[in-house]
Amino acid sequence: MKKVLIAIGILVAVFAVIIMVFTGIYNRLIAGEEQVNSAWAQVENVYQRRLDLIPNLVEIVKGYMTHERGTLMDVINARAKISQINLSSNITDDPKMLEQFQNAQDSLSSALSKLLVVVERYPDLKANQNFLALQSQIEGTENRIAVERKRYNDSAREFNVLRRTIPNVFVANLMGLQNKAYFKADEGASKAPVVKF
Amino acid sequence: MANALDVPPRPEGYVTDKAGLLDLNTRIKLENVLSKYEAKTSNQIFVVIFPSLEGASLEDFSIRLAEKWKPGQASKDNGAILLIFKNDRKIRIEVGYGLEGSLTDATAFQIIQNQISPYFKQGRYADGILNGVASIMKAIHGQYSNERSALTRNAINREYSQRAYNVRVHLDEKLLRTILYYVIGILFLLFIITSIVDVKRYKSYLYQHRIFKNLEPFPEWWIHNSSFLAILWGTFKLVLEILYYLFIFSMLRGGGSGISSRGGRSGGFSGGGGGRFGGGGASGGW
Numbered sequence: 001m002k003k004v005l006i007a008i009g010i011l012v013a014v015f016a017v018i019i020m021v022f023t024g025i026y027n028r029l030i031a032g033e034e035q036v037n038s039a040w041a042q043v044e045n046v047y048q049r050r051l052d053l054i055p056n057l058v059e060i061v062k063g064y065m066t067h068e069r070g071t072l073m074d075v076i077n078a079r080a081k082i083s084q085i086n087l088s089s090n091i092t093d094d095p096k097m098l099e100q101f102q103n104a105q106d107s108l109s110s111a112l113s114k115l116l117v118v119v120e121r122y123p124d125l126k127a128n129q130n131f132l133a134l135q136s137q138i139e140g141t142e143n144r145i146a147v148e149r150k151r152y153n154d155s156a157r158e159f160n161v162l163r164r165t166i167p168n169v170f171v172a173n174l175m176g177l178q179n180k181a182y183f184k185a186d187e188g189a190s191k192a193p194v195v196k197f
Numbered sequence: 198m199a200n201a202l203d204v205p206p207r208p209e210g211y212v213t214d215k216a217g218l219l220d221l222n223t224r225i226k227l228e229n230v231l232s233k234y235e236a237k238t239s240n241q242i243f244v245v246i247f248p249s250l251e252g253a254s255l256e257d258f259s260i261r262l263a264e265k266w267k268p269g270q271a272s273k274d275n276g277a278i279l280l281i282f283k284n285d286r287k288i289r290i291e292v293g294y295g296l297e298g299s300l301t302d303a304t305a306f307q308i309i310q311n312q313i314s315p316y317f318k319q320g321r322y323a324d325g326i327l328n329g330v331a332s333i334m335k336a337i338h339g340q341y342s343n344e345r346s347a348l349t350r351n352a353i354n355r356e357y358s359q360r361a362y363n364v365r366v367h368l369d370e371k372l373l374r375t376i377l378y379y380v381i382g383i384l385f386l387l388f389i390i391t392s393i394v395d396v397k398r399y400k401s402y403l404y405q406h407r408i409f410k411n412l413e414p415f416p417e418w419w420i421h422n423s424s425f426l427a428i429l430w431g432t433f434k435l436v437l438e439i440l441y442y443l444f445i446f447s448m449l450r451g452g453g454s455g456i457s458s459r460g461g462r463s464g465g466f467s468g469g470g471g472g473r474f475g476g477g478g479a480s481g482g483w
Contacts, residue, residue, distance in 0.1 A: 136303045137302045139306075
């Protein structure tokens with residue numbers, strides 16, 4: 001009788017340890033995932049900020065640009081395409097969805113930089129105080145986007161490293177936690193856009 | 198691929214001049230001004246001058262500098278950096294989250310264009326920097342003019358900064374609560390296990406009694422039984438409990454798993470450091 005009780009006691013203890021370890025690992029994974037989600041929220045925040053600046057930009061530029069409306073239309077169209085994207089909460093788990101999102105945002109980036117190059121030919125516009133303020137805001141937002149994307153990638157990498165190590169990988173697979181997707185580096189970032197006149 | 202210029206360690210003072218742009222008098226004056234400013238408002242403004250970017254990107258270096266030196270108080274993120282590269286003729290004002298509402302991107306750009314660059318073009322570096330710092334301080338307190346529709350822009354910037362800030366605070370609180378919850382849960386479970394397993398086993402073993410007779414709680418039993426074996430076993434069990442508890446706690450905390458906490462503080466100032474930056478500000482040149 002005593003031996004049975006000892007055995008039961010030990011089993012209870014072992015079982016408790018396993019539960020503890022499992023939940024400890026799982027909670028760490030969840031905390032890591034929340035970190036990724038919060039970094040993603042920041043990314044969405046700064047992209048939204050850029051989107052909100054576009055209407056003002058269009059308004060100001062419209063008045064001055066009588067020719068080369070094509071570049072302006074590109075910006076308007078790129079913005080419209082982005083507004084149509086439905087972001088589901090699982091975008092960080094889905095590399096294809098993230099790639100789609102990044103491509104849409106990057107086409108807006110390139111349309112914007114082409115527009116800002118074309119603007120160089122309109123000295124009146126360049127001297128407009130409102131335009132200058134808006135331009136510095138857009139540049140500031142582009143910088144913020146770069147910073148938040150980098151921070152998101154860093155937190156996604158930290159989570160993926162955490163998730164893929166043994167023993168965490170077993171817990172993660174069991175509980176259905178996915179690897180996080182990354183932003184791809186800009187290949188054309190170092191090249192300024194060439195605008196043919 | 199731009200190579201990355203290394204960020205030096207955080208300095209002791211507010212002014213770093215690695216390009217010899219400022220004379221001693223100006224440096225002392227600037228240090229005084231900035232030190233008094235921090236004492237009065239808790240905002241930390243650094244003036245940083247380097248000779249050359251060496252091919253690195255200005256914005257990339259600036260944010261790395263801000264992330265390493267962290268000017269501004271941790272709770273307010275109220276830091277700003279005036280960064281100058283002499284040979285590249287580039288100026289940048291990097292603004293912390295907490296100051297973005299008043300020192301907006303547009304304002305920072307205007308300060309560079311209208312308050313610093315004109316002086317630099319004439320080679321009057323000291324005047325330019327002093328004027329720039331004065332304008333930055335005015336801007337932070339909403340007194341810098343040359344702003345149209347300032348109200349609207351400030352409101353927008355504040356909203357974005359607030360949204361970003363809320364997300365960060367929320368995460369820290371949740372993590373703390375989770376850890377606290379688990380510590381309590383473990384202690385409770387340990388208490389149950391020791392009460393059931395230990396007492397019954399030891400009593401039945403040593404005293405040859407039937408299991409459910411003379412059952413008393415562990416602490417009383419521990420006090421009443423002063424036999425050598427009882428004391429020994431009790432101590433051994435206590436040590437095991439502590440080790441067990443530490444092990445579980447370390448599993449929760451994780452050794453270097455990279456779940457981030459708030460930025461660490463560095464010493465050297467009147468208690469500042471830890472301010473966070475999001476890439477706001479403006480760049481320019483002369």
